[in-house]
Amino acid sequence: xxxxxxxxxxxxxxxxxxxxxxxxxxxxxxxxxxxxxxxxxxxxxxxxxxxxxxxxxxxxxxxxxxxxxxxxxxxxxxxxxxxxxxxxxxxxxxxxxxxxxxxxxxxxxxxxxxxxxxxxxxxxxxxxxxxxxxxxxxxxxxxxxxxxxxxxxxxxxxxxxxxxxxxxxxxxxxxxxxxxxxxxxxxxxxxxxxxxxxxxxxxxxxxxxxxxxxxxxxxxxxxxxxxxxxxxxxxxxxxxxxxxxxxxxxxxxxxxxxxxxxxxxxxxxxxxxxxxxxxxxxxxxxxxxxxxxxxxxxxxxxxxxxxxxxxxxxxxxxxxxxxxxxxxxxxxxxxxxxxxxxxxxxxxxxxxxxxxxxxxxxxxxxxxxxxxxxxxxxxxxxxxxxxxxxxxxxxxxxxxxxxxxxxxxxxxxxxxxxxxxxxxxxxxxxxxxxxxxxxxxxxx
Numbered sequence: 001x002x003x004x005x006x007x008x009x010x011x012x013x014x015x016x017x018x019x020x021x022x023x024x025x026x027x028x029x030x031x032x033x034x035x036x037x038x039x040x041x042x043x044x045x046x047x048x049x050x051x052x053x054x055x056x057x058x059x060x061x062x063x064x065x066x067x068x069x070x071x072x073x074x075x076x077x078x079x080x081x082x083x084x085x086x087x088x089x090x091x092x093x094x095x096x097x098x099x100x101x102x103x104x105x106x107x108x109x110x111x112x113x114x115x116x117x118x119x120x121x122x123x124x125x126x127x128x129x130x131x132x133x134x135x136x137x138x139x140x141x142x143x144x145x146x147x148x149x150x151x152x153x154x155x156x157x158x159x160x161x162x163x164x165x166x167x168x169x170x171x172x173x174x175x176x177x178x179x180x181x182x183x184x185x186x187x188x189x190x191x192x193x194x195x196x197x198x199x200x201x202x203x204x205x206x207x208x209x210x211x212x213x214x215x216x217x218x219x220x221x222x223x224x225x226x227x228x229x230x231x232x233x234x235x236x237x238x239x240x241x242x243x244x245x246x247x248x249x250x251x252x253x254x255x256x257x258x259x260x261x262x263x264x265x266x267x268x269x270x271x272x273x274x275x276x277x278x279x280x281x282x283x284x285x286x287x288x289x290x291x292x293x294x295x296x297x298x299x300x301x302x303x304x305x306x307x308x309x310x311x312x313x314x315x316x317x318x319x320x321x322x323x324x325x326x327x328x329x330x331x332x333x334x335x336x337x338x339x340x341x342x343x344x345x346x347x348x349x350x351x352x353x354x355x356x357x358x359x360x361x362x363x364x365x366x367x368x369x370x371x372x373x374x375x376x377x378x379x380x381x382x383x384x385x386x387x388x389x390x391x392x393x394x395x396x397x398x399x400x401x402x403x404x405x406x407x408x409x410x411x412x413x414x415x416x417x418x419x420x421x422x423x424x425x426x427x428x429x430x431x432x433x434x435x436x437x438x439x440x441x442x443x444x
Contacts, residue, residue: 002393003332003341009435010328012424013350017314019069021107021417022173022264022355023321026074028302029053031104033069036061037303039274048301049183050113050121051075051097065274065304068317071417072173073097073106074299076183079114080124083158091165098171105417109214109266109297111176112162113184114155117141127151143182149196152180156203163207170415174212174264176235177204177226179219185237186216198225205229212263212356218248220255233263233356238270239298240281245289253293260294261384264321264356267295272303283309287316294353294385296321318422323351324383325423326409326434334438335396341437343392343407349383350422356381359416363394364431365405365439372400380411402441407434 027034029051037048038058047057061067075097083089094110101108115122119136123146127133131148145151155178166172179197181187189197197219204213205226214233215223226232234256238244259265267290269276276283290298298320305313330344343363358381363374374394382388408431412418418430426433 001339003335003339005330005332005342005344007331007333007435007437008328009331011326013325013327013348014422014424015318016422017068017317018323018420018422019071020321020419021071021412022357023296023351023353024072024298024317025068025070026072026109026297026299027067027070027106028074028299029076030302031073031100032071032106033104034302035059036064036067037301039064039272039304042271042275045271045301046116046118048303049076049116051077061302061304065306066310067300067302067305068313071106072109072297073101073104074109074111074297076111076113078116078121079112079155079158080122082112082162083124086124086126086154087157089158089161089165091162094162094166098166098169102171107171107173107417109174109176110172111178111184112159113178113182114145114151114180115182117143117182123151127154143187145180145187149192152192152196152200156200159200159203160207163204163211166211167208168210172211174214174233174266175204175208177201177213177215177232179216179222186219189219194221197222201226202229205232214264214266217252217256220252223256223259227259231262232259233265234259235266235268237268239267239290240276240283240286241270242281244270245285249289249293260353262356264296264353265294266297266299268299269301269303273300273305273309274303277306277309283312287312291316291319291352296353296356319351321351321353322349322355322383323422324349324411324419325421326432327423329407329434331407331435331437334440336440336442337396337398337400337402338442340393340395343394345390345392347383347388347390349385349388352385354381354384355419357416359412359419360414362410362413363392364408364410365400365437366408367403367405369403370401370405372397372405396439400439402439404436404438407437408432409434
């Protein structure tokens with residue numbers, strides 16, 4: 001028998017900064033709570049761009065500001081470190097990154113770069129024996145990739161091999177799609193044959209079937225091509241630069257403005273936040289615009305943030321990505337074993353994006369003597385910003401002893417991390433208390 005909902009309970013949202021998976025600031029070429037890079041100003045930022053970080057790089061950033069804690073670690077590694085010999089892959093190198101991240105309760109976003117602008121961070125030596133490659137004097141900032149597009153084919157073969165090995169690893173949250181040019185950011189990509197670039201995109205879209213992939217938002221034609229195969233997220237470099245914020249970004253995001261609904265959006269800082277502060281750049285505008293473009297993660301490059309901006313950054317973090325709260329529940333105050341109780345939950349997403357993994361949403365009926373686990377089939381990826389209403393039916397089996405139980409909820413668990421709700425209620429770890437329900441035997 002279905003039981004009438006005669007109970008109602010509302011909850012107020014909470015206002016604290018929450019540490020949650022897949023969202024927020026990212027550590028860069030570091031794991032959480034490790035040292036921060038020292039302030040390099042505008043000249044020496046290249047020292048931060050490659051993992052492993054060189055031993056001689058100064059890391060005293062925690063004396064210069066602060067950095068928000070994070071459950072996402074972003075790493076950029078070189079092609080030559082992943083494939084030191086053609087067809088021979090150093091998978092343990094990537095495995096070690098994932099292992100260390102998991103130990104620190106972090107997931108990983110990974111980019112494999114074809115090269116940077118530095119001579120010692122170039123394409124693999126074995127490729128230079130096959131084709132001509134640009135010279136890269138250390139002060140020259142030569143961004144160009146080899147002109148012969150065979151390098152794209154070779155790079156794509158490596159991406160396919162990495163995908164075969166790591167696709168679906170729950171610690172590997174997302175992979176950046178590298179294009180041409182230094183750091184894989186797409187410099188002069190339009191000078192290469194379109195079919196070669198599409199073949200490279202295919203290596204990502206057709207081999208990373210479970211791990212999220214993020215494409216440079218400037219390459220709109222390739223994003224649209226790749227999205228025919230699977231959802232693609234967006235990444236944009238150079239946040240805060242006035243030209244980017246006022247011209248390139250608005251024009252670039254408009255054609256791909258719906259992508260955020262099915263895959264995450266990630267931004268990266270132009271220079272570093274301490275440099276923004278010195279330049280007098282408008283952080284309020286950065287926050288407003290990136291939230292409008294549905295940001296989930298932000299790479300501030302593990303460089304100190306001005307303590308003067310902490311309140312503003314905290315406000316940014318409270319809206320970045322998803323932020324779930326149960327706002328009310330309708331429920332039956334009394335049920336009997338054998339009955340089917342119906343629950344009606346109002347879930348509010350107070351952030352600017354959904355969560356992009358199908359984490360389990362689980363209910364519990366529990367007291368000090370007995371606990372009943374109630375899995376649901378709710379797809380939490382459908383909780384877009386704003387309101388969602390979920391109707392849940394739970395049958396009370398005869399094995400449940402009579403008594404008063406607390407109905408609780410939990411998001412995450414199993415192979416997925418747990419999520420904190422932004423709501424004011426009692427909780428035990430990641431289990432949130434909703435209401436009390438009395439269970440009676442039929443004869444009562």
